Amino acid sequence: xxxxxxxxxxxxxxxxxxxxxxxxxxxxxxxxxxxxxxxxxxxxxxxxxxxxxxxxxxxxxxxxxxxxxxxxxxxxxxxxxxxxxxxxxxxxxxxxxxxxxxxxxxxxxxxxxxxxxxxxxxxxxxxxxxxxxxxxxxxxxxxxxxxxxxxxxxxxxxxxxxxxxxxxxxxxxxxxxxxxxxxxxxxxxxxxxxxxxxxxxxxxxxxxxxxxxxxxxxxxxxxxxxxxxxxxxxxxxxxxxxxxxxxxxxxxxxxxxxxxxxxxxxxxxxxxxxxxxxxxxxxxxxxxxxxxxxxxxxxxxxxxxxxxxxxxxxxxxxxxxxxxxxxxxxxxxxxxxxxxxxxxxxxxxxxxxxxxxxxxxxxxxxxxxxxxxxxxxxxxxxx
Numbered sequence: 219x220x221x222x223x224x225x226x227x228x229x230x231x232x233x234x235x236x237x238x239x240x241x242x243x244x245x246x247x248x249x250x251x252x253x254x255x256x257x258x259x260x261x262x263x264x265x266x267x268x269x270x271x272x273x274x275x276x277x278x279x280x281x282x283x284x285x286x287x288x289x290x291x292x293x294x295x296x297x298x299x300x301x302x303x304x305x306x307x308x309x310x311x312x313x314x315x316x317x318x319x320x321x322x323x324x325x326x327x328x329x330x331x332x333x334x335x336x337x338x339x340x341x342x343x344x345x346x347x348x349x350x351x352x353x354x355x356x357x358x359x360x361x362x363x364x365x366x367x368x369x370x371x372x373x374x375x376x377x378x379x380x381x382x383x384x385x386x387x388x389x390x391x392x393x394x395x396x397x398x399x400x401x402x403x404x405x406x407x408x409x410x411x412x413x414x415x416x417x418x419x420x421x422x423x424x425x426x427x428x429x430x431x432x433x434x435x436x437x438x439x440x441x442x443x444x445x446x447x448x449x450x451x452x453x454x455x456x457x458x459x460x461x462x463x464x465x466x467x468x469x470x471x472x473x474x475x476x477x478x479x480x481x482x483x484x485x486x487x488x489x490x491x492x493x494x495x496x497x498x499x500x501x502x503x504x505x506x507x508x509x510x511x512x513x514x515x516x517x518x519x520x521x522x523x524x525x526x527x528x529x530x531x532x533x534x535x536x537x538x539x540x541x542x543x544x545x546x547x548x549x550x551x552x553x554x555x556x557x558x559x560x561x562x563x564x565x566x567x568x569x570x571x572x573x574x575x576x577x578x579x580x581x582x583x584x585x586x587x588x589x590x591x592x593x594x595x596x597x598x599x600x601x
Contacts, residue, residue, distance in 0.1 A: 219256075219503040220510075220552070222545050224485050227252060237546040238553060253491070256499060264502035268509060272332060275513050282329035284466065285458065287361035287383065289329050291473035292352060292368065294345035295322040297338070297487050299497055308494035310341045320497070323348035325355060328363070328472035331512045331537075336505045338498065346373055350424070356382055361452075363470040369449060371417040374433065375426040377451065385450040385466060388435075396447055399435045406460045407435050408453055436463045483541050484508055507548060508541075514561070515540040518568030525569060533572035540568045 221237075223230050227249040235243040275281075281288070299305050301317040311319035321343045325335040335355040337348050346368055353376060356362065362377070364386040377384045388396055395409045411431040413421060421428045434453045437460075438446040448467055452458040480486040484507075489500045515535045526533040543564055550560055 219490075219499060220507045221549050222484060222504065222507055222541065223490055223500070224488055227490060230490075233546055234549055237549045256491075256496065259499060261495065261498040261502050264499070264506045268333075268335075268502070268506045271506070271509060271513070272334060275332065275516075279516070281327075284329065284361065284469075287359060288327060288357070289363060289466075289469055290334060290356060290360050291324070291326045291328045291363040291470045292349045293324055293326070293365060293470070293473040293477070294348060294367075295324075295477045296320065296341065297322055297481075299487075300489055300492050302492045304493050305497060308340065309497075312341065321345070321348065322477070323352065324473050324476065325352040326473040326476055328469045330516060331472070331476070332509055332516075333476070333505055333512075336502070338501045346370055349373065350376055353377070353380055353382060356380075358382070361385065363467065365470060370420070371411060371413050371431070372420040372424055372426055374411065374431050374449075375413075375421050375428070376424065378431055379427055383451045385448055385452065385463070387467060388447050388449050390445070390447060392447075392449075396435065396449075399437070400445060400447065405437045406455055409433055409435055436460055438464045438467065479537065480504070480508065483538050507544070510548060510551075511541050511544045512537075514544065514564055515568055518565040519572075521565060521569035522572040526572065529574075531574040531576065534575050535568050536571045536573050539571040543567055 221230065221234055228245065231245040231247065231249065231252065232243075235245050283289070297320045299309055299311075299318040299320055306318040309318045309320045311317065319341045321337075321339045321341050323337040323339070323345060324333060326333055335352050337351065339348060349364070349368060350373060353362075358381050361383045362385070364384065366387040366389050369386045369388045369392060374384070376382075390396060390400055393411075395411070399407050399409070409432075411433060413428050413430075418428050432453060434450050434455070436448040436450060438448060440446060446467070448463055450458075450463070484504050486501065486504055489497055491497070491500070515537055518535050518540065522533050522535055547560065547564060551557055551564075554560060
């Protein structure tokens with residue numbers, strides 16, 4: 219399940235056996251035996267293992283930070299699920315959808331490219347509610363980045379009550395304070411947010427303080443002449459300069475790139491079963507496997523930085539190639555006898571596929587209606 223499973227179960231079992239025992243190996247068990255056994259496997263084991271490896275990773279390596287903060291981007295997405303009664307009853311979906319759908323949410327370390335926490339919930343679950351649940355997986359030295367769909371008084375109050383810092387993009391018509399800030403032409407301003415009666419009711423539902431919130435608005439001018447506004451708990455204007463917030467918020471896009479990677483390279487929507495349990499198992503198993511690959515790529519990046527330090531451009535590990543290298547080798551890393559040798563081989567191979575980062579390149583979004591590729595349960599991909 220951790221081996222970036224994409225094809226038929228029979229073929230995946232054969233690849234697994236070949237990875238451990240060589241090309242002449244035969245599948246050790248039948249697909250039916252695996253299906254029967256996994257009914258007794260609780261999917262939270264993958265969530266717990268993910269927390270273990272993240273803790274080990276942060277203990278043994280000096281990870282990248284911003285002003286001492288671990289930068290965690292929060293964002294949501296949706297995913298298509300197999301069209302079965304059990305899955306439809308568990309996850310639901312839009313009334314006009316051809317198949318059930320789930321709501322995804324991520325707590326993503328954008329500097330170190332690790333998924334701190336991943337949620338898959340029924341489609342009707344709100345993104346703010348999922349973000350609030352993720353707050354309990356954060357630490358006091360985390361700084362959370364949000365796009366403009368998240369700002370709400372109760373969510374800001376939760377950050378304040380839990381002593382968590384944040385930086386959120388707010389709509390230009392968010393409230394009168396934001397409108398006045400834009401009109402003023404100022405680059406930074408401290409404001410006090412006072413809850414309305416509706417906001418007070420929301421806070422009481424979540425058992426949150428209704429005290430006014432002191433926050434800071436920051437103007438971010440764009441190249442096209444438009445203006446973005448950020449609201450943040452980093453109110454010290456001398457320590458956190460206004461000029462640094464544009465690049466800070468830009469780092470939020472790492473979580474969106476992560477979704478693209480998961481849906482294409484990892485095929486997070488390609489499930490191996492037709493029950494709600496298998497959906498949860500496949501989802502969290504791939505998140506754990508993805509993190510293990512990211513950690514290997516992180517080490518490979520250190521090697522690449524040293525290898526190419528005398529070149530004009532900085533080089534970055536190609537993560538798609540890194541994922542390909544991990545396929546069938548992850549089993550050997552877990553169960554093999556030459557783990558350290560294999561780790562060294564993989565990290566140097568990943569460093570060898572690093573590519574130059576060319577600055578000031580931008581590709582506008584090409585948003586158009588198109589038929590999305592799905593993963594039919596009866597027509598799994600071949601190798």
